[in-house]
Amino acid sequence: MAAALAAHQNHIKNILIIERDLELGGILNQCIHSGFGLHHFKKELTGPEYSSLIIQEIQKTNIEVMINTMVLKLGEDKTIHAINSDHGYMKINAKAIVLAMGCRERTRGAIRIHGSRPAGVYAAGTAQRLVNIDGYLPGKRVVILGSGDIGLIMARRMTLEGAKVEAVLEILPYSNGLTRNIVQCLNDFAIPLILKTTITKIHGAERVEGVTIAQVDDQLSPITATEKFIPCDTVLLSVGLIPDNEISHSAGIAIDQRTNGPIVGELRQTSKDGIFACGNVLQVHDLVDFVSEEGALAGLGAAKYINNDFDSSFTHTTIADNGISYIVPQKINVKNITDKLKLFMRVKNIFENSIINVYLGDKIIASKKEHKFLPAEMISFDLKKQDLINNSEKQIIVKIEPII
Amino acid sequence: MKQTKNITPTNMVCICCPLGCSLTIIKSDNEWLVTGNKCLRGKKYAAEEMTAPKRVVTSTVKIAGGLYPMIPVKTEQPIPKEKIFTIMNILASVRAVAPITMGDIVIKNVADTGVNVVATKTDKGMPF
Ligand code: SF4
Numbered sequence: 001m002a003a004a005l006a007a008h009q010n011h012i013k014n015i016l017i018i019e020r021d022l023e024l025g026g027i028l029n030q031c032i033h034s035g036f037g038l039h040h041f042k043k044e045l046t047g048p049e050y051s052s053l054i055i056q057e058i059q060k061t062n063i064e065v066m067i068n069t070m071v072l073k074l075g076e077d078k079t080i081h082a083i084n085s086d087h088g089y090m091k092i093n094a095k096a097i098v099l100a101m102g103c104r105e106r107t108r109g110a111i112r113i114h115g116s117r118p119a120g121v122y123a124a125g126t127a128q129r130l131v132n133i134d135g136y137l138p139g140k141r142v143v144i145l146g147s148g149d150i151g152l153i154m155a156r157r158m159t160l161e162g163a164k165v166e167a168v169l170e171i172l173p174y175s176n177g178l179t180r181n182i183v184q185c186l187n188d189f190a191i192p193l194i195l196k197t198t199i200t201k202i203h204g205a206e207r208v209e210g211v212t213i214a215q216v217d218d219q220l221s222p223i224t225a226t227e228k229f230i231p232c233d234t235v236l237l238s239v240g241l242i243p244d245n246e247i248s249h250s251a252g253i254a255i256d257q258r259t260n261g262p263i264v265g266e267l268r269q270t271s272k273d274g275i276f277a278c279g280n281v282l283q284v285h286d287l288v289d290f291v292s293e294e295g296a297l298a299g300l301g302a303a304k305y306i307n308n309d310f311d312s313s314f315t316h317t318t319i320a321d322n323g324i325s326y327i328v329p330q331k332i333n334v335k336n337i338t339d340k341l342k343l344f345m346r347v348k349n350i351f352e353n354s355i356i357n358v359y360l361g362d363k364i365i366a367s368k369k370e371h372k373f374l375p376a377e378m379i380s381f382d383l384k385k386q387d388l389i390n391n392s393e394k395q396i397i398v399k400i401e402p403i404i
Numbered sequence: 405m406k407q408t409k410n411i412t413p414t415n416m417v418c419i420c421c422p423l424g425c426s427l428t429i430i431k432s433d434n435e436w437l438v439t440g441n442k443c444l445r446g447k448k449y450a451a452e453e454m455t456a457p458k459r460v461v462t463s464t465v466k467i468a469g470g471l472y473p474m475i476p477v478k479t480e481q482p483i484p485k486e487k488i489f490t491i492m493n494i495l496a497s498v499r500a501v502a503p504i505t506m507g508d509i510v511i512k513n514v515a516d517t518g519v520n521v522v523a524t525k526t527d528k529g530m531p532f
Contacts, residue, residue: 022471032476032524033462035422044421046462048476048525052506055526132464135473160463160492180419184459188485287422 001025001054002292003098003278006299008061012306015063016092018082020070024058025051026102027125028288030132033153039289050288074099074251078274096302099248099262099270099277100295103241103284108202111239115201120208124154124238137161139234143211144168145199147175147182148376151238156185158236165191166230171198171216174350176376198222199235208233241284251275258326259283265314265331266341267301268294273312276301283328283344286378290344304336311335316394323348323400324356325375332396334388341383345398347373354400358383361393369403416453418446429454458482462524465495465510469502470527477510478524483517490515502529 001024004015023029028036031047038044041053058065069084080092105123122130122138124146130136140163144151147170155165168186173196175182186193194213200222201212210231214222243261245253254271256263261282262270268278278298279291304310316332327345334341343358351373358366358381365387368379383396418425418441427440429450436451452458460482464474483491491514500510504523511521 029525032464032478034460034478038421046476046478046524049506052524052526132476133472133474135464135466160461160488162492178422179417179424180422183417184419188459 001051001058002295003100003276003299003302004063005054005057005061006296007096007098007303008063008299010300010303010307012303013062015061016094017058017063017065018069018071018080018092019065019067022068024055024065024067030125030129031153032132033157036288039287040292047288054292071247074247074275076252076272078251078272096274096276096305098268098295098298098302099275099281100279100298101244101247101281103280104244106237106240106242108237111237113199113202115212116204118202118204118206118208120204120233121202121235121237124150124236127234127236128154128157131157131161137163138236139163139208139232141166141232142234142236143199143213143230143232144236144238146170146238146240147177147193148238148240149177149181151236152177152181152185154236154238155191156189159189159191163234165189166232167192167194167213169197169199169213170195171220172196174374176374200227202235203229208235211235241280243281243284245281248277248281253277256326256330258320259328261328263330264328265333265336266297266329267304267310267336268298268329269301269305269310269312274302274305276305283326286376290378290380293342301336316388316396318343318396318398320345321397321399323351323354324398327398332388334385337385337388339385341385341388343381343383343396343398345379345381346377347375347379347400350374351400353403355403356381356398356400359397359399360387360391361395363391363393365396373400414454416450418449420445420449457485459485459488461488461491461521463492463495465498465500467500467502467504467527469529470500470504471502471530472527475500475502475504475510475527476524477521479514479517479519480522481519483514483519487515487517491517491521495521502527 028047028051034044034046036045036050071082073081082090105125127138142165147168197215199211200214203210215226254263262277268276276298278294285291314331315334318327320327325346325348355369357364366381414429425442427450430437438447438450462478464476467475504527506526508523509520514521
């Protein structure tokens with residue numbers, strides 16, 4: 001929606017949004033808790049409130065929306081193959097395309113938990129949709145694996161709806177969620193957070209009957225001697241998100257092995273001419289506000305491309321060096337930048353008392369000092385266009401260094 | 405300001421925004437001395453948390469004729485923490501009717517808190 005609005009503001013006439021669900025808004029519609037929009041709207045909103053405000057902006061324009069429509073494939077020639085019950089199978093040709101499919105949840109298969117295959121094991125986001133949109137409670141006695149924000153939010157949600165959450169388990173020595181969520185989602189309801197612990201086995205024939213949990217050592221391997229049984233009827237997994245790039249693959253778009261999303265430039269152009277990507281399909285974001293911001297960049301890129309005002313070559317590359325796990329964008333063309341360039345990145349591990357330096361050649365052009373950098377917190381830098389032009393170096397290198 | 409001795413400071417995390425400042429609170433005579441807050445909301449929160457903690461409740465209620473069976477709602481203001489489950493029980497017994505607009509009042513003065521429960525989404529009903 002943010003990309004469509006940006007393209008609209010840049011005088012693009014024919015814009016179509018294709019949505020698989022019955023309404024616009026995506027994952028925001030099931031995130032009924034508050035904490036959204038502090039940057040974009042300068043107030044704290046719930047997910048549906050945030051999406052409703054953007055939908056209202058869409059409705060003021062002539063942007064076309066096709067809901068309940070599934071894109072089956074994106075051809076290498078930019079033909080969109082889609083299907084819905086009104087029009088059946090369709091082929092849609094577009095001058096420019098913005099991909100915004102979001103991400104999927106990692107499942108039990110992705111983390112290989114032993115045991116039987118009973119009913120009652122859900123990805124946390126799936127359970128969230130069942131409770132908040134469809135009105136079903138997936139279980140009464142719950143163990144949650146993973147203490148990222150989705151796991152914490154679901155611990156509170158299940159408790160409010162009358163379930164008993166036995167524990168939230170975290171394999172790492174710290175939670176990846178916001179402290180405020182530990183306070184208001186766990187502490188408020190006396191739900192224990194058990195660190196350095198994981199599920200080693202799921203029990204139950206037809207329905208989950210319990211889980212075996214165990215502490216892990218420094219290599220994250222379970223310590224058998226610490227195994228313990230917790231009875232429960234439901235397991236929620238909050239074990240990470242992966243960008244959903246099936247459609248990108250079908251179009252032959254180059255993917256970054258670290259982000260699992262397309263390799264993109266400063267306006268989120270992918271390796272395919274005229275195809276752009278934004279949001280969680282590109283990199284898993286922490287804040288919807290930055291998703292909107294990234295969507296607007298892609299929308300601007302698409303508009304420039306259609307107006308033949310887009311330079312598809314690259315002038316710079318970004319390199320994630322020591323301690324940095326990835327950087328978006330991976331490539332840059334300064335000619336498409338107005339005055340500032342924002343880099344998004346994550347660190348690989350926890351770094352204490354460190355400084356992140358952005359180098360152009362051997363010159364530092366930006367830096368950020370922190371008591372603690374966490375992998376769970378996305379870090380961003382604003383670089384000045386002027387700094388990039390006034391230097392003949394073409395590699396932007398980012399690394400973590402100790403504070404001296 | 406004068407500080408009363410032999411009272412241990414309380415530590416807590418402000419939950420009013422995602423920054424999550426670490427607050428330290430000391431009782432001095434009849435005032436709460438708060439440090440660590442990056443804004444004034446943190447001071448208010450700390451004092452409230454020491455005396456009468458409050459939370460915003462976000463949940464769902466059933467909706468008749470809606471796009472989906474549930475519509476999300478929230479208390480317009482924070483409500484006393486001990487009333488959370490009373491309010492959840494009231495929400496379980498309420499049924500909204502489509503069409504409904506974001507901000508519409510679903511329950512007035514819920515559980516005598518003086519706070520309204522409002523819809524947080526617009527649902528025009530089934531389009532087909
Ligand atoms: S004190 Fe202010 S800035 Fe800090 S967490 Fe609370 S509301 Fe946010």
